[in-house]
Amino acid sequence: MNTKNRFLEHYKSGFMPWVHKKPDFNLVEMVGNWPIKPCRALEVGCGTGTDALWLAKKRFDVTAVDVSDIPINIAKDHAIKAKQSINFMVKDFLSEDIPGSPFDFVFDRGYFHSYRSAIKRKQVVRAIAARLNKDGLWLSLIGSCDSPPRDSGPPMRSVKEIANAVESLFEVKLIKTSLFGTNQENPANIWVCLFKKRN
Numbered sequence: 107m108n109t110k111n112r113f114l115e116h117y118k119s120g121f122m123p124w125v126h127k128k129p130d131f132n133l134v135e136m137v138g139n140w141p142i143k144p145c146r147a148l149e150v151g152c153g154t155g156t157d158a159l160w161l162a163k164k165r166f167d168v169t170a171v172d173v174s175d176i177p178i179n180i181a182k183d184h185a186i187k188a189k190q191s192i193n194f195m196v197k198d199f200l201s202e203d204i205p206g207s208p209f210d211f212v213f214d215r216g217y218f219h220s221y222r223s224a225i226k227r228k229q230v231v232r233a234i235a236a237r238l239n240k241d242g243l244w245l246s247l248i249g250s251c252d253s254p255p256r257d258s259g260p261p262m263r264s265v266k267e268i269a270n271a272v273e274s275l276f277e278v279k280l281i282k283t284s285l286f287g288t289n290q291e292n293p294a295n296i297w298v299c300l301f302k303k304r305n
């Protein structure tokens with residue numbers, strides 16, 4: 107089953123272990139410390155929109171897309187309740203236009219890492235580069251292979267796999283180890299990656 111259909115099935119079955127109620131602290135830290143200033147931002151594979159909502163509250167002008175309507179409807183509901191204006195859209199990022207492109211900042215938490223094939227990961231990187239302005243930044247939270255073996259949980263990618271996919275189109279500004287910001291016990295190890303589009 108391909109990545110898109112896998113996630114559509116996940117949402118239909120209600121199995122969504124990545125859903126987090128609070129914004130991921132890695133996003134919060136990177137935006138605050140790098141710093142990444144409020145700008146036109148795109149979240150890819152936004153799920154139920156927790157991080158998109160946080161960005162909007164921090165005065166980013168946010169577009170957020172997901173391939174499934176199930177999380178997007180939940181995300182829209184959260185945004186209405188929080189009185190935040192966010193352009194949530196159901197889109198297949200790899201095959202559809204994203205209105206509002208190009209953006210200054212792209213964020214993904216667990217979208218890029220979902221692709222098992224190196225060819226597909228390169229396709230994702232090309233699609234992200236195409237939706238970014240000159241000097242645009244991409245912050246990606248990616249499951250790490252430097253973790254104890256486990257039977258379930260997020261994909262485990264190596265720095266080599268990440269570099270192979272991104273380096274021709276992006277400068278690597280930062281890669282550091284961290285944990286997923288989640289309400290679950292024993293969060294998985296991740297790479298926090300900040301890339302800048304090559305000109």
Ligand SMILES: C[S@@+](CC[C@H](N)C(=O)[O-])C[C@H]1O[C@@H](n2cnc3c(N)ncnc32)[C@H](O)[C@@H]1O
Nearest residue numbers: 110113124125151152153172173198199215216
């Ligand atoms: C691991 S989940 C992470 C969701 C969200 N970022 C979070 O952390 O809660 C990956 C997300 O990517 C979405 N996705 C997968 N393929 C996609 C595609 N082709 N276009 C847009 N979104 C996609 C899935 O539906 C899913 O919501």
